[in-house]
Amino acid sequence: MESLLVIDDSQRSTFYYYCSTNEKNILIRLLPETTAKKNEHLGKQFSSLNRLEFIEWFSSEFGLQVKTYIVITKEKLLKIIMEELSQNGVVTISNPYEFTQEGFDFKRGKQKVTLEELEIFFTCYPDSSEHFAIFSRQEHVLRLYKQKIQAKKNPILLVKKFNQLKKSVDTNLTLTGVTREVGELFKIGGRRLTKLDLPKNNFFETKAEILRLITKE
Numbered sequence: 615m616e617s618l619l620v621i622d623d624s625q626r627s628t629f630y631y632y633c634s635t636n637e638k639n640i641l642i643r644l645l646p647e648t649t650a651k652k653n654e655h656l657g658k659q660f661s662s663l664n665r666l667e668f669i670e671w672f673s674s675e676f677g678l679q680v681k682t683y684i685v686i687t688k689e690k691l692l693k694i695i696m697e698e699l700s701q702n703g704v705v706t707i708s709n710p711y712e713f714t715q716e717g718f719d720f721k722r723g724k725q726k727v728t729l730e731e732l733e734i735f736f737t738c739y740p741d742s743s744e745h746f747a748i749f750s751r752q753e754h755v756l757r758l759y760k761q762k763i764q765a766k767k768n769p770i771l772l773v774k775k776f777n778q779l780k781k782s783v784d785t786n787l788t789l790t791g792v793t794r795e796v797g798e799l800f801k802i803g804g805r806r807l808t809k810l811d812l813p814k815n816n817f818f819e820t821k822a823e824i825l826r827l828i829t830k831e
Contacts, residue, residue, distance in 0.1 A: 616681045623688040625657040626738045639807045643749045647740045648813035650675040685784040695759050711747045746811045
């Protein structure tokens with residue numbers, strides 16, 4: 615399995631590349647400012663190329679084969695999450711790291727947030743000092759949604775929710791494939807899951823690190 619999940623937020627998009635074999639499970643998380651060989655930023659390339667051109671460019675630049683992809687806009691994703699998780703217009707989250715952004719102070723721990731605050735919590739700000747914490751925040755919100763969906767016992771409701779998800783994404787997967795791979799992509803803490811956060815300052819060092827990770831026994 616070689617899959618790319620993109621949370622589409624134009625030049626602030628975040629990228630999750632997942633691959634698995636019998637021996638290993640690898641999750642590579644890429645920020646929009648990740649730089650390719652010709653100093654091209656990942657977020658800019660994603661927002662300027664069409665889907666297939668971007669997949670081909672990404673695979674060539676980083677040496678990562680992409681067999682399947684899932685792209686969902688941040689706006690659609692947050693709408694789905696709010697519809698499922700909100701109570702009286704707020705969602706309860708557990709913030710892993712204290713930070714301030716857009717005038718909002720997010721304390722560490724559990725707190726209730728509005729849609730506006732959840733969007734800030736979920737958004738990647740390339741000029742932010744905490745950079746990679748965005749992955750923990752996004753994965754946390756997605757796990758909350760996944761747990762709520764999995765708790766449903768009514769099969770008709772489950773089918774309805776998964777159909778909603780399928781209609782909201784751009785993918786080359788079937789509905790069954792979407793549900794399976796989204797679950798795999800966010801199996802955070804799973805056994806033998808190795809993570810690598812990009813970017814690195816030097817593109818050639820980045821590719822060397824990816825190669826070591828992919829080929830390491």
